[in-house]
Amino acid sequence: MTKNKYKAFSNRLIETMKAKGHIALRSPNGICIQKLAQFSLASEQICRRYIRGDALPDYEKIKRIASHLEVSPGWLLFGEENTNIANSTSKQVDEDVLHYILKRSHHLYREETGNTDDYADFVLELIQNIREIDTSKDNLQKIINLAIHSISSYQEKRHKQAL
């Protein structure tokens, strides 16, 4: 649910896919997601997230994608744009809030799906939601606690269902 965090990467991926002819006229972005899934060995669902700039492939997938598209993995990931973090327009994160969330949640969040970005996305999306909520600090604390607790209750239910 992180919005277009990796937009620059997704723009390069879309441009290159189009240049190589992997086009699907019916697709909103004009890209054939199935082709991308085929040569990256990723699911179509995660490929949609790559195209939207919501996720970044891991290094193995970047190498496969870059190799198939005949571009350098480094260019695909970073392009030639200025990656100076100081120039970033992203909002500052409240360090106390970040610290609290990381401290309370890291031991609860196991790698369930194999997507190592998932925990980082969970934390960042929670912070993004917290930042947008207009309420007291006490209420924000409660919300964070609820969201963190939902990790373990979700895992418990999944464990029970698996038995």
Add this chain to the structure above:
Amino acid sequence: MDVKPSIFKLHPSAQEMLFSHYRLLRRVFNDVLGLFEIDYLAITIINSKSEILFFSSQPSIEYNLIEKDLWQLDPSYHGVFLNQEKPQTWEMLYPQNKKNQLRYYKQEAHNYSTGLTIPSRFEEKRVVYSFALTSLEESIQKHFHQNALRLTQIGQFCLQNIMGHIPMWDIEHCRKRESSYLKLVINNEVNHVEAN
């Protein structure tokens, strides 16, 4: 659209439930965000007590609507809209107006360019599916608006997933029914016990 308060009440745990299932909802909604370029999906359920609760891919929106009492003014939750059973664009539901706080919290604060709200039913309950995009591309917006049926199916898919994990007594806001047991007694011996 009328702006009288909704006839429905807020579920007592509406705000809490936005985040108490955050992990689950995140997983469910992430599976579908991106289809038709949607950036936001929220599901509103009206339970048998006419109480409203929400599940959202961006729960801060609904939290703010409740916090500011704006949810009551949202035409999506009014009888007039629900009874007509047709999708409605956000341009119609939330007209552009400097004083429109509802539009601000729901749409402008998140840069959604357009949205669609669809009243429906799920297992005899009234539900409302809301979707929104950030894309400014006309072709994408057109494609989105023309696929209300497919969007409804996406909403149903998500709701089915959600209901598979959230107990009905949470939705209905009632106490969990204590299990009772049936015993089969033959010749004064208990032969079989079964949960009711």
